[in-house]
Every structure is written in structure tokens, then in C-alpha cells.
Amino acid sequence: MCKQAVGQQDQDETGGALEATVIPRSAHSISRTDISDNALKVLYRLSKHGYQAYLVGGGVRDLLLGLKPKDFDIVTDASPEQVKKLFRNCRLVGRRFRLAHILFGRDIIEVATMRGHHSNAEDDKTGNAHAETGMILRDNVYGTIEEDAARRDFSINALYYNIADFSVHDFAHGVEAIEKRKIDLIGDPETRYREDPVRMLRAVRFAVKLDMSITKRTAKPIPELAHMLQQIPAARLFEEVQKLFLAGRALDTYKMLREYKLMQQLFPSLKPCFTDEGDSDAERFLEAALANTDKRIAEGKRVTPAFLFAALYWGPVQARCEELMLESDLPYTDALGLASSDVLDRAQKRIAVPKRFSIPAREIWQLQLRLPKRMGNRAEKLAGHPRFRAAYDFLLLRGSIVGGEVEELAQWWTDYQQSDESHQQQLIKALKPRGPRRSRNSRRRRKPKSAGSSNKESKGESNQ
Known part of the structure; x- marks a missing residue:
């Protein structure tokens, strides 16, 4: 990845828009040959019909790191309904977070409309978008690319590859964070975790997966807010646990989850098994x-x-x-x-x-x-x-x-x-029988049960 100076405008921790540093094609390492053909088809068609179209998030991050992305996500200023009109192989999914899925056989290209802030008047028509704890309940408020960037979780994920001129738009010092190998939240960490507590799990997952460290300000609130995972639907946590433990770094992930008191919230039944020394049989x-x-x-x-x-x-x-x-x-x-x-x-x-x-x-x-x-x-x-x-x-x-x-x-x-x-x-013959076996033809005789007999005799002994 070519080094590029990042703009010095501070991140807006109140939820305001961010200003992008535009990195031209000549100054970054992303090539279209490393992007899937299906993702390129979607990007080009959106752009051809006059919509903004960007490859966003983990796909851009991984390409800059020299990794092969697992997924290619796209963001656009087209609404989900407008996207559906462009693609016959499209289906709209989600209520809390409306998305367009473009289907190419088993390959799914996810297209999201740029998100805006919940402070505008549109929220008032449908009621509160946040719970009392701060967690986002509905997220179908659309906005500009600058507002969308401010809504991203980590700086390394607020990176946008523009199919129009092949430039990278860096809104939150993401390139610098990649080079320093830092996981850093955009905005105030406590507010962002309250909006979506799963971000605490994502911080750990990215840190382990990418061999990065979590910044102090991003890590500090996690132990105190770990209990908020109780508010997350159990089905969503199942999906997150699979991502955490089936990516090839399960042991390191487990240790970091314990460090931040997240393991105890995901698996409450494990709490009695945990010791300070970490050396119990369990x-x-x-x-x-x-x-x-x-x-x-x-x-x-x-x-x-x-x-x-x-x-x-x-x-x-x-x-x-x-x-x-x-x-x-x-x-x-x-x-x-x-x-x-x-x-x-x-x-x-x-x-x-x-x-x-x-x-x-x-x-x-x-x-x-x-x-x-x-x-x-x-x-x-x-x-x-x-x-x-x-x-x-x-x-x-x-x-x-x-x-x-x-x-x-x-x-x-x-x-x-x-x-x-x-x-x-x-090997079987060398085994020692545990005792005389009862003949199949022999009938078990039941002894009359005396008033003083215990339940223990009637239940039998352990097979273990």
C-alpha cells in the first residue's frame, strides 16, 4: 500500500459529517483485478444510471492490507427500491436496516443506501429511532456519503473506493490506522457502543483477525458496557459467535473476550468455571x-x-x-x-x-x-x-x-x-469384562420393596 498523507480534520464525536481525504488511483494499491466481477457489475451499473457507487468497508480495508476480501459490500445514494429496479436478481431484506441483495447464484453482493443522522425530522414521523439505552432501533434514515462515513463503526472501515475515478475516500484517518495497526472507533466510544453493543465484539474480532491493537479510548468502556450484550437478539449473537470462533483465531479471540468481560456475557454459564489463574479443568x-x-x-x-x-x-x-x-x-x-x-x-x-x-x-x-x-x-x-x-x-x-x-x-x-x-x-478380547452378563432369556426377578429401602438401589449405579 502506498503511503498517503491523511487530512488533519478531527473526527466529529457528536455525530456530524466528516471530510474526506481523497487518495487518487496513483497513490493506492487497489486494483480492479482484485475486485470480484459481480461486485464490479453492480458498481458499474449503478454509476451508469447516474448514482454514486462505492466499494466500502472491509473490502477496501482488506485490499489495502494486501488481503483477499471475503465479501464486497457496496454503498450508493440510490434508495433500496431504486436499486431493485436496476437489478432483476435483487431482493430487499431487513427492517431495522433495509438492504438490497444482488444475487449471482450463491454469490451475494450487498448494497446499502447511504445512512444519515437520526436527528432530522424524518425520525419524528415514525417515532423514536433509539431505545432509552441509546441502542438504534430503526436505521432507514438516508443521507450523504459524509454522514454515512460518520455512521461507520471503526476508522479502518470508513474507506470508500469510488468506481467513477478509482480513488479512495478516507473519512476518519483509516489509512493511518491501517498503517499503525490500530482499531479505533469513530466518534465517542460509549455512545457508539450504546447504539449497537455488538460493536464491542467487532472490535475484538477485528483486532485478532488483523493482528491489530484496540486504542485505549476504544477499549476503555468495554468492560463497563459488556452487559449491554443482553439486549441483543439471541439469533444475532449466534451469528456473531460463529464469526468470532470459526475464523481460525478462536483461542486468541477467547482470551481477549475474557479480558474485556465479554465472554462472561456471551456465555453466563461459563462464569463459575472461570478462575483467576485460568487453570481449572474446564x-x-x-x-x-x-x-x-x-x-x-x-x-x-x-x-x-x-x-x-x-x-x-x-x-x-x-x-x-x-x-x-x-x-x-x-x-x-x-x-x-x-x-x-x-x-x-x-x-x-x-x-x-x-x-x-x-x-x-x-x-x-x-x-x-x-x-x-x-x-x-x-x-x-x-x-x-x-x-x-x-x-x-x-x-x-x-x-x-x-x-x-x-x-x-x-x-x-x-x-x-x-x-x-x-x-x-x-483389542476387544483383551478388554476385561465388567461383570457377569445376564442371559437374554433369563427373567429379572423383582425383590419385594421394603418400607425402609432407599431410592438409590432402584436407580442403579453409574455407567461411568
């Missing part, structure tokens, strides 16, 4: 699981959110399981099932994990009970279970933390998978 297991996730992503292997959430909630499930065993004298098998339901039900109120992920996560936990049972043809059946591989990986992580019988069991399954059929049978 913490060590979680860190090992996140490191494993990062390794798999780096190797190009598949990572499912089901495994991620199984790891994130395993500590709380174990803690709740122990509580139930003490409170109700339940065997471990029954307690684990109830604990799984309790933890997942409470977690749904904060992060709405879809059933397509929560059900497999529960199966991963339940298979931890079945993996020790390997006699006869059980090992072969277990190895063919759809969730076996995930459950085995989960077992490996458990063994690396707690050692002992769990580690031995993980090693047995490792040997089993690496052996031919003959050696697999030898």
Missing part, C-alpha cells in the same frame, strides 16, 4: 478445544459449530451434572442427560443455537457414555455412528486434560481405528 479443556479448532481450520479441515458449542458448554454441563448427582442422588448417565437439557435451555436465551447444531452437540456428549462400552460388536457399531468422529475427537481432548482412564480409553480408540479387523478383535 478452562484448560476449552482452550485445548479452541486450539484444536484453529489447527483444523489452518489445515483446511471441516469444523462444525456443533463441536464448537459442545466444547463451549461442556464445563457447565459437567458442573450441572455434579449438582444433580448431589441433589437427587442420580446416576451419572441420567444426570448428564438432565444437565445437557438444563444448560442448553438456559443458553438459548442468550445465544440461539439452531437445533441442527444443538442436537449433534448433545449427541457428542451422550457418546462419551457409550465409548467405554466396547465388548462384542459394540465397538464396530460405535465406529459407524454418524457422530463417532466428533465424539472421538472430543474424547481425545478430554483425555489430554484429565488423563487417567479417559486418556487410556482415547488411546484404545486410536489403536482400534488404526488396526485391521484381526487386530481390532484382539
Whole structure:
């Protein structure tokens, strides 16, 4: 990226418009060959019909950093309805934040109309646009590119690539922030976080993803305002958690989220598991699981959110399981099932994990009970279970933390998978039976229940 002097006008922390420093094509490194063909089609058509059209935000930022953008977002002065008239493959989405999605097969180019400030008269026609806490409830007030820039979250995202002359418009010292590797909010940090508390998560995500640091003024309010994440819809937080933990830097993200008290708000059930030293079994297991996730992503292997959430909630499930065993004298098998339901039900109120992920996560936990049972043809059946591989990986992580019988069991399954059929049978024969098996034809005789018998006998013993 070519260096370019940035204008010295201060950021307006009251929400006013910003003045752009225009960087000509000769002074920056962005080339149209690095922009997707579909994004260029949208930009050119908008410009051809007399509308302003800019590539904006993360796409511009990543191109200046020499990275390959995942998405190309566009901003224009055309209204969503005007955009829809230009593109037959367009659909309008969102209520709080109206957007146009231009569909090219699976590729979606997002087009937003430039946002204005909520202080104008248009707000009064529809009622309040902000909640009492300051959070934005509606965001369909349109304005100029200068107003739109002031509404962007971080200076590194207030960068606009103009398709008309291929220049870059820098409204908030974004180029300077990129060069200094700083994450800095535009405007007053506390006000901006209150407008949208998810910005606290985005600050952490960008800092980790881009190997940047969060400026002091941007970081300072986060621990005190972290509780505002409770106001965010659970479905939106699920999407944010995926971005945080499935981008290849999960472990570093987790550590920074804890530092700013955000992890505790996203996962309240983890609070009792956290220690000042960070060395409890639950913490060590979680860190090992996140490191494993990062390794798999780096190797190009598949990572499912089901495994991620199984790891994130395993500590709380174990803690709740122990509580139930003490409170109700339940065997471990029954307690684990109830604990799984309790933890997942409470977690749904904060992060709405879809059933397509929560059900497999529960199966991963339940298979931890079945993996020790390997006699006869059980090992072969277990190895063919759809969730076996995930459950085995989960077992490996458990063994690396707690050692002992769990580690031995993980090693047995490792040997089993690496052996031919003959050696697999030898491994099974070498297992010591747990006790005499009851014949299938024999009938269980029930002893008469005496008045003094305890519930413990009728419930049986733990399979673990």
C-alpha cells in the first residue's frame, strides 16, 4: 500500500459529517483485478444510471492490507427500491436496516443506501429511532456519503473506493490506522457502543483477525458496557459467535473476550468455571478445544459449530451434572442427560443455537457414555455412528486434560481405528469384562420393596 498523507480534520464525536481525504488511483494499491466481477457489475451499473457507487468497508480495508476480501459490500445514494429496479436478481431484506441483495447464484453482493443522522425530522414521523439505552432501533434514515462515513463503526472501515475515478475516500484517518495497526472507533466510544453493543465484539474480532491493537479510548468502556450484550437478539449473537470462533483465531479471540468481560456475557454459564489463574479443568479443556479448532481450520479441515458449542458448554454441563448427582442422588448417565437439557435451555436465551447444531452437540456428549462400552460388536457399531468422529475427537481432548482412564480409553480408540479387523478383535478380547452378563432369556426377578429401602438401589449405579 502506498503511503498517503491523511487530512488533519478531527473526527466529529457528536455525530456530524466528516471530510474526506481523497487518495487518487496513483497513490493506492487497489486494483480492479482484485475486485470480484459481480461486485464490479453492480458498481458499474449503478454509476451508469447516474448514482454514486462505492466499494466500502472491509473490502477496501482488506485490499489495502494486501488481503483477499471475503465479501464486497457496496454503498450508493440510490434508495433500496431504486436499486431493485436496476437489478432483476435483487431482493430487499431487513427492517431495522433495509438492504438490497444482488444475487449471482450463491454469490451475494450487498448494497446499502447511504445512512444519515437520526436527528432530522424524518425520525419524528415514525417515532423514536433509539431505545432509552441509546441502542438504534430503526436505521432507514438516508443521507450523504459524509454522514454515512460518520455512521461507520471503526476508522479502518470508513474507506470508500469510488468506481467513477478509482480513488479512495478516507473519512476518519483509516489509512493511518491501517498503517499503525490500530482499531479505533469513530466518534465517542460509549455512545457508539450504546447504539449497537455488538460493536464491542467487532472490535475484538477485528483486532485478532488483523493482528491489530484496540486504542485505549476504544477499549476503555468495554468492560463497563459488556452487559449491554443482553439486549441483543439471541439469533444475532449466534451469528456473531460463529464469526468470532470459526475464523481460525478462536483461542486468541477467547482470551481477549475474557479480558474485556465479554465472554462472561456471551456465555453466563461459563462464569463459575472461570478462575483467576485460568487453570481449572474446564478452562484448560476449552482452550485445548479452541486450539484444536484453529489447527483444523489452518489445515483446511471441516469444523462444525456443533463441536464448537459442545466444547463451549461442556464445563457447565459437567458442573450441572455434579449438582444433580448431589441433589437427587442420580446416576451419572441420567444426570448428564438432565444437565445437557438444563444448560442448553438456559443458553438459548442468550445465544440461539439452531437445533441442527444443538442436537449433534448433545449427541457428542451422550457418546462419551457409550465409548467405554466396547465388548462384542459394540465397538464396530460405535465406529459407524454418524457422530463417532466428533465424539472421538472430543474424547481425545478430554483425555489430554484429565488423563487417567479417559486418556487410556482415547488411546484404545486410536489403536482400534488404526488396526485391521484381526487386530481390532484382539483389542476387544483383551478388554476385561465388567461383570457377569445376564442371559437374554433369563427373567429379572423383582425383590419385594421394603418400607425402609432407599431410592438409590432402584436407580442403579453409574455407567461411568
